[in-house]
Amino acid sequence: EKGAIRPFYIFAGVEEYLKEEAVEKIKKKLIDPSQEAFNYYVKQGDEVFSSGISSLLGACQTVPFFSQKKLIVVKNAEAACKLKDIAEYARDPVPSTCLILTVLKTETALKKYEVMFYSPFVPEAKAWIRKRAAEEGKKMTEPAVNALLERAGTGLGLLSKEIEKLALFSGRKESIEEEDVRAVISSREAPDVWNLVDCVAERRKDEALRSAGILIREGISPGYLIAMMARQFRMIMIAKQLIEKKRSSAEIGAAIGSRSPRQTGKVMEQGRKFSQKELEDNLNRLLDTEFNIKSGRISEDLALEILVSKLCSA
Missing domain, CATH: 3.40.50.300 (P-loop containing nucleotide triphosphate hydrolases)
Known part of the structure; x- marks a missing residue:
């Protein structure tokens, strides 16, 4: 410098x-x-x-x-x-x-x-995590920092990506808690929920199906995964509408509940890949799937597989 x-x-x-x-x-x-x-x-x-x-x-x-x-x-x-x-x-x-x-x-x-360029030791990594979270407008509790290190290790590239996800997941909360980390970030061997959400939003079908299968085997509820995909597509739709109205990224971030400029940018970029009708159709698919599961018309696992295939092919 x-x-x-x-x-x-x-x-x-x-x-x-x-x-x-x-x-x-x-x-x-x-x-x-x-x-x-x-x-x-x-x-x-x-x-x-x-x-x-x-x-x-x-x-x-x-x-x-x-x-x-x-x-x-x-x-x-x-x-x-x-x-x-x-x-x-x-x-x-x-x-x-x-x-x-x-x-x-x-x-x-x-x-x-x-x-x-060395990976930091744990005390250095903890300080770096707090600094990185502050860049996203967040604080992190000590249990949350420890849980993040336990699940992601001390590699700064992965930690940075995980903190972005946590900042988006925690929405308007000022602080990221341990339960947020455990809800969002899987073990080091398994993909996390946000990887699935991004794969679906970016139409990476094979990767999305593989990720969904692993998450289900890890014990994550298909209903929870569907809810998270619905949340993402709602944010994409809001972002797309505001992009068309020439609103600033800061205004869009506030509207979708994101304090992270990087995550806001990602949602905006995903919004540019869909037409308004495609987004409406995908939200209807998500609602139909939730209804079919709750009414017992189809099993959760099969419903999720069909839904992911349709969302990625739309």
């Missing part, structure tokens, strides 16, 4: 979330958003390795387009790092380009360029 940005970095270690965060900070300092399409590139290491390192080095040497700097990121770059050309480039990099290679482990010849 302080000082000049160097022209060459190796981002190493297991914490991918922190690597991505560091890349974003560097991008904000170097690249004007209006020029991002021309001066910011992300490549995969196997792509660079297979096409030859000369293409990467050539890109580094190209003059930035209407900008002082260019940023190039190569992910999973272990194979590329073993090439002597990279070590030679690192000794005399192009000043107008910032080249970042992300790896788990750094080659000895490149150690001096390494920035390590």
